[in-house]
Each structure stands twice: as C-alpha cells, then as structure tokens.
Amino acid sequence: MAEQLKGACIIGQSGGPTSVINASAYGVIKTALENPNITKVYGAAHGIRGVLDDVLYDMGQEDPAELELLLHTPSSALGSCRYKLKDSEVDDTDYKRILEIFKKYDVRYFFYNGGNDSMDTCNKISKYMQKAGYECRIMGVPKTIDNDLWGTDHCPGFASAAKFIATSCMEIYHDARVYDTGMICIIECMGRHAGWLTAAASIATHFGQGPDLVYLPERDFDMDKFLADVKRVYDANKKCIIAVSEGIHDKDGKFIVEYGAADAAVDSFGHKQLGGLAATLANIIKGKFDAKVRAIELSLMQRCAAHCASETDVQESFRSGKAAVECAVSGITDKMVGFARSKDENGNYVCEIKLMDLSDVANTEKKVPDEMINADGNGITDAFIDYALPLIQGVPQMKYENGMPRFAHLKKVVAK
Amino acid sequence: MAEQLKGACIIGQSGGPTSVINASAYGVIKTALENPNITKVYGAAHGIRGVLDDVLYDMGQEDPAELELLLHTPSSALGSCRYKLKDSEVDDTDYKRILEIFKKYDVRYFFYNGGNDSMDTCNKISKYMQKAGYECRIMGVPKTIDNDLWGTDHCPGFASAAKFIATSCMEIYHDARVYDTGMICIIECMGRHAGWLTAAASIATHFGQGPDLVYLPERDFDMDKFLADVKRVYDANKKCIIAVSEGIHDKDGKFIVEYGAADAAVDSFGHKQLGGLAATLANIIKGKFDAKVRAIELSLMQRCAAHCASETDVQESFRSGKAAVECAVSGITDKMVGFARSKDENGNYVCEIKLMDLSDVANTEKKVPDEMINADGNGITDAFIDYALPLIQGVPQMKYENGMPRFAHLKKVVAK
Numbered sequence: 074m075a076e077q078l079k080g081a082c083i084i085g086q087s088g089g090p091t092s093v094i095n096a097s098a099y100g101v102i103k104t105a106l107e108n109p110n111i112t113k114v115y116g117a118a119h120g121i122r123g124v125l126d127d128v129l130y131d132m133g134q135e136d137p138a139e140l141e142l143l144l145h146t147p148s149s150a151l152g153s154c155r156y157k158l159k160d161s162e163v164d165d166t167d168y169k170r171i172l173e174i175f176k177k178y179d180v181r182y183f184f185y186n187g188g189n190d191s192m193d194t195c196n197k198i199s200k201y202m203q204k205a206g207y208e209c210r211i212m213g214v215p216k217t218i219d220n221d222l223w224g225t226d227h228c229p230g231f232a233s234a235a236k237f238i239a240t241s242c243m244e245i246y247h248d249a250r251v252y253d254t255g256m257i258c259i260i261e262c263m264g265r266h267a268g269w270l271t272a273a274a275s276i277a278t279h280f281g282q283g284p285d286l287v288y289l290p291e292r293d294f295d296m297d298k299f300l301a302d303v304k305r306v307y308d309a310n311k312k313c314i315i316a317v318s319e320g321i322h323d324k325d326g327k328f329i330v331e332y333g334a335a336d337a338a339v340d341s342f343g344h345k346q347l348g349g350l351a352a353t354l355a356n357i358i359k360g361k362f363d364a365k366v367r368a369i370e371l372s373l374m375q376r377c378a379a380h381c382a383s384e385t386d387v388q389e390s391f392r393s394g395k396a397a398v399e400c401a402v403s404g405i406t407d408k409m410v411g412f413a414r415s416k417d418e419n420g421n422y423v424c425e426i427k428l429m430d431l432s433d434v435a436n437t438e439k440k441v442p443d444e445m446i447n448a449d450g451n452g453i454t455d456a457f458i459d460y461a462l463p464l465i466q467g468v469p470q471m472k473y474e475n476g477m478p479r480f481a482h483l484k485k486v487v488a489k
Numbered sequence: 490m491a492e493q494l495k496g497a498c499i500i501g502q503s504g505g506p507t508s509v510i511n512a513s514a515y516g517v518i519k520t521a522l523e524n525p526n527i528t529k530v531y532g533a534a535h536g537i538r539g540v541l542d543d544v545l546y547d548m549g550q551e552d553p554a555e556l557e558l559l560l561h562t563p564s565s566a567l568g569s570c571r572y573k574l575k576d577s578e579v580d581d582t583d584y585k586r587i588l589e590i591f592k593k594y595d596v597r598y599f600f601y602n603g604g605n606d607s608m609d610t611c612n613k614i615s616k617y618m619q620k621a622g623y624e625c626r627i628m629g630v631p632k633t634i635d636n637d638l639w640g641t642d643h644c645p646g647f648a649s650a651a652k653f654i655a656t657s658c659m660e661i662y663h664d665a666r667v668y669d670t671g672m673i674c675i676i677e678c679m680g681r682h683a684g685w686l687t688a689a690a691s692i693a694t695h696f697g698q699g700p701d702l703v704y705l706p707e708r709d710f711d712m713d714k715f716l717a718d719v720k721r722v723y724d725a726n727k728k729c730i731i732a733v734s735e736g737i738h739d740k741d742g743k744f745i746v747e748y749g750a751a752d753a754a755v756d757s758f759g760h761k762q763l764g765g766l767a768a769t770l771a772n773i774i775k776g777k778f779d780a781k782v783r784a785i786e787l788s789l790m791q792r793c794a795a796h797c798a799s800e801t802d803v804q805e806s807f808r809s810g811k812a813a814v815e816c817a818v819s820g821i822t823d824k825m826v827g828f829a830r831s832k833d834e835n836g837n838y839v840c841e842i843k844l845m846d847l848s849d850v851a852n853t854e855k856k857v858p859d860e861m862i863n864a865d866g867n868g869i870t871d872a873f874i875d876y877a878l879p880l881i882q883g884v885p886q887m888k889y890e891n892g893m894p895r896f897a898h899l900k901k902v903v904a905k
Contacts (some may be wrong), residue, residue: 090667119669129600148663153510238795239893247564247896248793251506252571253535258789259524352768359493369788371673377664380656381891476799476881478656479695481662 076336076404078210080181081083081111083124083134085117086149086157086216087187087194091230092379093390094186094216094235095150095481099143100394101184101214102132110402111182115488119152120187121194123303124174125167134486142481143260145471147379149186150483157190158197161204168201173178174207175202178488182210186394188217188228189436190410197433199407207230210401213409214394218376220269223437224429225411229393230376232386232464235273237378238262238316239465242284245369246354255311255364257303259350262371265320268441270375274316275453276461285313290320291441292450295473299354300361302451307362319350325330384467391425396426409434414463421475422463492820494626494817496597499540500548501533502565503603503610507646508653508795509806510602510632510899512847515559515632516810517600518548520684526818527598531904536566536603537610540590541583550902553719558897560803561887564796565602566899572612573606573816576598584617588817591625594904597627598817602810604633604644605852608825612746614845615823617769626817627648629825629847630810634792636685639853640845641827644811646792648802648880651689653794654678654732654787655881658700662730663787671780673719677767677851678787684857686791692867692877701729706736707857710745713758713802716777720865722769731798735766745769792899794892800883805840812842831878 084101086094099115105114117123118129130151131142143150145385161168174180185195192213199211215470220231242260249258262271268289277283285306307313330350351368351375359366393410400408408428415423447459472479500517502510516530521530532546533539546567548556550658560564577584597641601611608629615627636647658676665674678687684705693699701722704710723729738744746766767784775782809826816824824844831839861873888895 090664122669146663147660149667153667179863180895224873229496236892241790241794243894243896244793244795245789247562248506251564251569253538253568276893280891349768352765367789369790370786372785373664374657374781374785374790377660378657379660422534462891467892468889473884475696476652476883477692477879478659480659483573 075408077110078181078208078417080110080179080240081113081115082111082182082184083115083117083129084151084184085120085123086151086153087120087185087191088153088217089188090148090153091216091218091376091377092382092448093230093386095143095146095148095280096387096390097186097216097229098150099140100391101186101398102140104135104395104398106322108402113178115178116151116306120154120191121158122154122156123152124163125170126346127174129488130143130485131488134484139481139483142472142479144391145382145469145478146480147377150481154189154402158194159208161197163199164462165301167197169442172205172207175207180209182218184212184214184302186214186353188219188221190288190437192222193435196435198328199431210406212397212401212406213434214397215411216390218270221267221438221440223434223439225427227412227415227464229390231269231380234270234375235276235461236465237375238270238273239276239283240381241371241414242274242316243282244279246277246282249314249367250312255307255362255366256364257307257313257315257358258355258369258371259315259351259365259367260284260291260318260371261317263375264290264318266438266440268318271316271318272441272453272457273461276465278424283318284315284316286315286451288451289318289446290318290322291446293321293324294321296357303362307364307403311364316356317350332357332452345451346461347371353402355407379469380471383465383467384463384469385470389404392426400428416468490510493526493595494593494624495528496596497529497531498527498600499531499545499596500567500602501536501539501598502569502763503536503601503607504566504569504633505604505634506564506569507634507792507793508563508649508798509646509802510756511559511562511564513602513632513645513802513805513810514566515556517814518556518600520548520811520814521598526820528775529594531594532567532799534854536572537574538572538608539712540605541586541658542820545594545608545904546753546899546901547878547904551899555897555899558888558895560807561798561885562793562896563793563866566897567633574610577613577617581798584614588618588621588623589613591623591809594815597624600628600813602630604631604635605638608638608847609851612851614654615847623771626822628822629850630813630815631825631827632806634686634830635683636780637683637854637856640854640900642830643828643841644882647685647737649798650686650791651692651795652881653875654686654789655692656797657787658690659696659698661697662693665783666728669670671723671778671781673723673778673782674785675767675770675783676700676730676732676785676787678734679735680757682692682854684734684854687734688741688857688861688869688873692881693872697786698733699730700732702731702867703869704733704737704867705736705857706734706863707862708810709740712773716794720779723780727780727829733766733770737766748773777876795885796887798841799881800885801880803885808842816844840905
C-alpha cells in the first residue's frame with residue numbers, strides 16, 4: 074500500500090470532444106469528490122490552458138444532479154484545447170507555471186482526459202513533476218472517437234461515434250434507394266490515419282443495409298480501382314453507397330481530398346485540416362455515371378450525437394474516469410487507464426480496466442489491423458464486426474425535457 | 490351512410506421520404522387489411538409508377554410483425570417516385586393506363602402518401618376517375634418534412650425532421666464552443682420555399698443551446714446585413730452558430746447558393762436541386778473573421794433519422810393513414826387527411842383529424858407566417874416555439890437488435 078497522499082486534484086479535458094468524454098470526466102469528478110484524500114476537485118478551463126491561465130472551476134460547488142447529467146452531455150463540458158507543450162529541455166516556461174499552479178492549489182492529483190496528443194501532454198507533465206521532485210500522481214483518461222490509442226482494446230468515445238455512423242448509414246441506405254432512379258451516395262467519416270470510424274459504417278452492411286464499398290486510410294487509394302468498384306456495384310443495381318475516411322490517400326501519400334480541393338489548412342499540431350472529400354469524390358464521379366450523386370459529410374455530428382451514443386460506451390467511459398481516481402489514490406501514477414477485453418463464463422463480452430505507461434501511449438497510433446480489412450481493400454471482414462458489435466450495445470439512458478435532451482448546465486465557479 | 494363499396498385498395502408513396510412516412514403507410518395497410526370491405530391491399534412499387542408498370546405488392550402476404558416495424562422504419566418502404574402526371578386534357582395516356590390497372594385488380598380505394606406534388610397526382614387521378622365514371626374512393630395521406638401543405642396545422646414528417654435538426658443543433662452548439670478559439674459554424678437545413686425546418690433549429694436556441702442566427706427563405710437575404718449580423722454576434726463571444734435554409738435568396742430572387750456555385754440542376758418537377766449553401770457561405774465568411782469556419786449540411790439525415798423521430802409524429806402519422814381508410818370506407822373521397830390543433834380541458838395539445846379538398850391542397854404551399862419570424866429576419870419568435878414544441882414530444886419506441894435499429898424487412902410479393 075502506497076503512502077496516503079492528501080491534496081487537491083485537477084481534471085482537464087483536451088483535444089476533439091466526443092459524445093462521452095464528459096462521462097469519463099464525471100467518473101473522475103464524482104469519485105474524487107467522494108474520496109477523503111482528495112481535498113478539492115478542480116476542473117481546468119480548456120484543458121492545460123486553464124492551468125496555465127489559472128482558471129480552475131471548483132467542482133464541489135456544482136449541483137450533483139447537474140454533474141450526473143454529464144454522463145449523457147456531449148462535448149467537453151470544461152472546455153478543451155489543442156495546446157501542445159514544448160519539450161521541457163528546450164523551453165520549460167509552461168512547466169514552471171504548471172508547477173507554480175499545482176503548488177498554489179496544493180494539487181497532488183492530475184487527471185487528463187484526451188487522445189494521443191493529450192497523453193503526450195500528460196506524459197510530459199508527469200515526467201517533469203518527477204524530475205522536479207514534486208509529488209503528484211498523474212493519470213491519463215483516454216478518449217478519442219478515432220480509436221487509435223495504442224495498448225487499449227478500444228477507446229472511450231469510439232463506440233458512440235461508431236454507433237451514430239452505423240445507424241446513420243443504415244438510415245441513409247433506406248433513403249438512398251427510395252427512387253427507381255440511379256443513385257450514388259458518398260458518406261465521409263472522420264479519421265485521418267486510422268479507419269476505425271469508417272469501418273463502423275460496415276456494421277450497417279453487416280445487417281444488410283449499409284455501404285457497398287468502404288475505404289480506409291490503412292490502404293492506398295487508387296482512383297481507377299475505385300471507379301471500377303463503383304461501376305461494378307452500380308451496374309448491378311443502379312445504387313451504390315460508399316463510405317470513405319477523410320484521410321484516404323494515394324500510394325504517393327497525397328490525400329484524395331487534395332485531388333479536387335485547394336491545399337488543406339494545417340492545425341497547431343501540424344495535422345492537415347481535411348474535409349470536403351465526399352464532395353471531391355462526388356465531383357469526380359458525376360458525369361461518369363447516369364446517376365444522381367450525393368455527398369454526405371457526417372461532420373461534427375459523429376462526435377457529438379449523444380442522443381445516439383452507445384450506453385456501453387457511456388458506462389465504460391465513466392468507469393475509466395472512476396478507475397483513474399481509484400488507482401491514483403492507491404498510489405499509482407504515470408499511467409493511462411485502458412481497456413482489456415475478456416469473456417464471462419457464458420462467452421459474453423466483458424471489459425476490464427488495464428493500465429499502460431503514459432510514455433508508451435503518447436503519440437502512438439493504433440490502426441485497423443490487416444485481418445479486419447478485406448483483400449480488395451474496399452470493405453471490412455467479420456473480424457471487425459466481432460470486435461465492434463459488443464461496443465455499440467445499449468440505447469443511451471438520457472434525460473429529456475420538453476422533447477429535447479436535457480444536458481448538464483454547470484455553474485463553473487472559478488476558484489480563488 | 491354511403492353505400493358500401495367492396496374492392497381492393499392501393500397504397501402508394503411518392504416524393505421525398507421522411508422518417509415517418511412508413512408509419513402513415515402502416516396506418517393505411519393495417520386498417521385496410523382489417524376492413525371487410527377491402528378485399529385486397531396492394532402496395533404500389535415506387536408510387537404511381539408501380540401502377541403504370543403493373544408492379545403491385547400483395548401486402549396481405551407480409552408478416553404482421555414486420556409490417557408493425559414500419560412505424561419506425563425511415564424512407565418509403567414501398568419505394569417512391571417523382572413522376573408528374575400530365576394534364577389529362579393534354580395527354581390522357583397515363584390516366585387510361587391507371588384506369589386499366591384499377592379495373593384489372595378491382596381497385597376501389599386509392600391512397601396516396603406524399604407532399605404537394607403527390608397531392609397534385611392524387612387530385613388529378615381523383616378527378617379523372619370521377620369523369621370516367623369509375624367508382625373509386627381516393628384519399629391523400631400527407632407527408633412532408635417541409636411542413637408546407639396548405640390547410641393542415643402541420644404535416645406528418647415535419648416534427649421528426651424538426652426534432653433531429655433541433656437535437657443536432659443543440660449537440661453541435663456544445664461541440665462548436667469547446668475550444669477557446671474563434672468558431673463560426675453554418676448549419677444548412679432543407680427547405681426550398683418554406684423555412685419550417687430551419688426555424689426548428691431555433692428550438693435548441695429556445696433552450697439556450699442553439700444557433701445565434703437563423704435565416705428562412707420567407708425573407709429576402711441580404712449578404713451585407715448577414716455579415717453585419719455575424720460580426721455583431723462573433724465580436725461578443727468569438728462564437729457564432731448560424732442556421733440557414735437551402736432556399737434563401739436575395740431580393741432579386743437569386744438563390745444564395747448560386748453566389749458561389751455553378752447554376753443548380755433542375756429536377757423533373759422543375760425545382761432547382763439546391764445544396765452546398767453552407768459551404769458557399771463559409772467561403773464568403775472565411776478570411777473576414779479570425780475564426781475557424783465550419784459548414785455543416787444536415788443532408789439526408791434530417792429526413793431519415795428515424796432513431797431521433799418524434800414519437801408524437803409517429804403516432805399522428807399512423808393515425809392519418811388509419812383515418813384515410815376509415816373515411817374512404819365510410820364513403821368519403823377526393824380529400825386529404827389533415828390535422829387540426831386543439832386543447833384538452835387541461836390546456837394540453839390535442840391533434841384532431843380534419844379533411845380538406847384535394848384540389849385545394851394540390852400545389853399550394855404554406856410558408857412560415859410573419860408572426861413567427863423576428864423583425865430583423867434573423868431569428869424566430871416564441872409563436873413558432875409554441876407551435877413546434879408539442880409536435881416533437883416523445884422518444885421513438887423503436888426496436889433495437891444487436892445495438893442497431895431493427896427496421897422492417899418486407900417480402901414484397903408482386904401481385905399476379
């Protein structure tokens with residue numbers, strides 16, 4: 074048993090939001106508020122920026138009933154950021170400031186809720202605090218719709234996005250074949266380097282009501298082969314539904330979206346801001362087929378459609394936040410909470426908590442493995458379906474008021 | 490009491506589908522199958538085209554449990570069309586063929602499930618059959634997400650689309666303000682001439698979590714005023730969410746989408762095929778503000794997201810189909826089923842069936858009235874909220890299987 078450590082905790086959220094990142098945060102906040110070793114629970118406004126700017130919310134002043142609504146409230150309730158910490162060997166200004174704030178509020182627990190880049194931030198802070206000899210237990214709480222965090226079976230947030238994508242694709246399937254005229258429909262899903270989300274479109278196909286063709290960034294995209302694929306499907310029944318990942322690229326690494334669009338902008342992490350791929354492909358297809366061609370971008374909805382979340386994802390996200398606090402209080406630090414998959418005696422899916430070193434997780438990407446992609450590179454295999462189906466179970470147990478979702482309203486009282 | 494009329498019935502679906510048009514069809518099919526005066530229930534494949542092509546499904550051969558799933562199955566399960574009948578005075582070829590098919594199958598009841606154009610079709614057939622002296626009771630069963638049918642308080646299909654739009658806008662609101670950086674988000678809703686759907690985005694605003702600015706096609710759109718509106722909102726809090734109707738146009742009638750796009754294509758009814766408006770406006774805004782600008786098109790999802798339907802809409806749609814059959818059997822013909830709104834003794838919303846002459850409904854459009862649009866023309870008034878809220882109540886009581894919606898699978902046995 075590690076020595077008891079008393080002090081305040083900070084929870085921060087970072088990176089692109091998901092439908093369930095607040096469920097993870099609620100897992101941290103509720104568990105921390107109930108733990109006698111944690112003297113105060115602060116929420117950092119806009120992730121690490123809130124620490125640097127000394128804008129911390131006193132979560133103890135929130136109404137518990139509102140906090141509970143975080144389970145089904147999309148986006149990052151505390152605010153997010155895409156701020157990248159410099160290497161502390163190069164410039165330790167930010168780190169000194171973070172240490173100053175930690176000391177000011179007697180912060181002994183730090184929970185950071187995000188994806189790869191956030192785990193990098195979390196890892197850097199952890200290593201700096203160790204070097205500085207400041208005792209603080211630091212835990213990463215994962216989230217990413219992209220499902221690309223290394224070492225965990227799956228990531229909180231993925232399943233809800235997957236469920237929205239699969240459900241929307243199934244609904245679009247019905248809509249897109251309503252007329253007796255030709256129709257080609259291209260559905261664009263998020264995913265720069267990993268095709269997990271686009272693969273989720275195939276869940277609808279598994280039920281006989283989904284895309285005919287699915288292209289992931291794990292395979293080089295060949296325009297001629299694509300057009301031949303579309304022709305083969307379209308010639309057979311005058312309908313073709315295609316799901317594409319925003320990050321598909323040709324064998325030279327050129328993004329397909331760039332075939333038709335101006336060079337994409339670049340965000341503060343150096344990632345290209347992609348988008349408009351479906352429209353680009355639609356323009357290429359138009360004229361080649363006697364069909365109406367429709368481009369659909371699932372856009373922000375795939376990461377914020379809490380009304381279509383997976384309740385399994387909601388509950389697992391909560392558990393990941395809860396586990397982070399319990400582990401930290403028990404003496405663990407410098408880890409990210411992850412999931413391991415196992416089965417119960419009846420062969421049913423069971424999700425267990427596992428821990429990974431932050432330094433292993435930071436900036437490592439997990440792509441869709443070969444065995445989940447078909448030989449033609451235009452669809453997925455049953456291995457993916459077997460993997461994904463247990464994750465999307467359960468209708469979200471949301472609160473509705475007057476026909477609309479009732480999301481959490483936080484007071485956000487700034488700590489003095 | 491009108492004379493009893495025995496014979497078969499045909500139900501056809503036409504025009505753009507909705508999340509609940511199948512609930513209306515199910516109301517017709519179930520009620521007709523149970524009625525002793527109706528000898529056979531046929532579903533026309535792709536609306537009036539199925540009649541012309543002699544492709545009728547024998548609905549009596551369907552599994553009743555599958556038929557019941559139609560309540561929550563999006564799109565037009567029988568298939569739809571956008572076929573416009575010529576004036577019978579000019580060319581009666583189609584009418585003669587329809588009469589031939591009616592006689593072949595002893596069709597004495599015809600139910601047509603669609604929007605303005607479909608009511609025009611329904612009206613033309615009704616008038617032709619009267620002139621031809623062929624006894625057949627003909628009823629229109631309304632549907633349109635556009636809510637633009639004349640004479641009815643609201644249209645089946647509108648509320649579910651409105652609920653999806655309002656819910657998505659509320660979720661996007663949370664997502665779009667997650668970062669501490671500037672963000673302008675433009676959300677495009679369907680609606681060529683009537684702004685009902687775009688107005689629905691304001692339901693989210695009513696709950697404090699929706700678009701700041703809403704532009705309907707009922708008002709001429711002025712680009713300079715728009716940019717000034719955006720600047721005012723954006724300067725105040727570095728966020729601005731805008732909902733626009735695809736059909737907004739300037740004072741000269743030029744569609745705003747044409748400001749940035751090539752001339753839009755025209756469909757078989759002579760309607761311009763609009764789309765890409767959000768992207769057009771985003772391109773105009775970009776560079777004028779220090780903000781990330783995101784264009785979101787709700788696209789097909791707004792008319793097929795059955796998972797986010799209004800259960801009130803589902804049940805009312807079913808009732809409209811049921812009422813059409815009951816009225817026809819009782820001797821009524823040449824009418825469209827509509828809704829009248831009243832209140833019970835406690836002041837609660839009550840929806841009652843009313844009937845309208847088909848000739849009054851056909852091709853008449855009902856726009857959003859002045860009192861529902863604010864003076865600035867960039868938002869809606871409480872009159873709209875009062876109108877819309879009762880319609881979007883209720884979470885759809887869908888069946889799920891393995892985490893996904895379980896939609897109806899029809900056998901579609903073609904009648905001999």
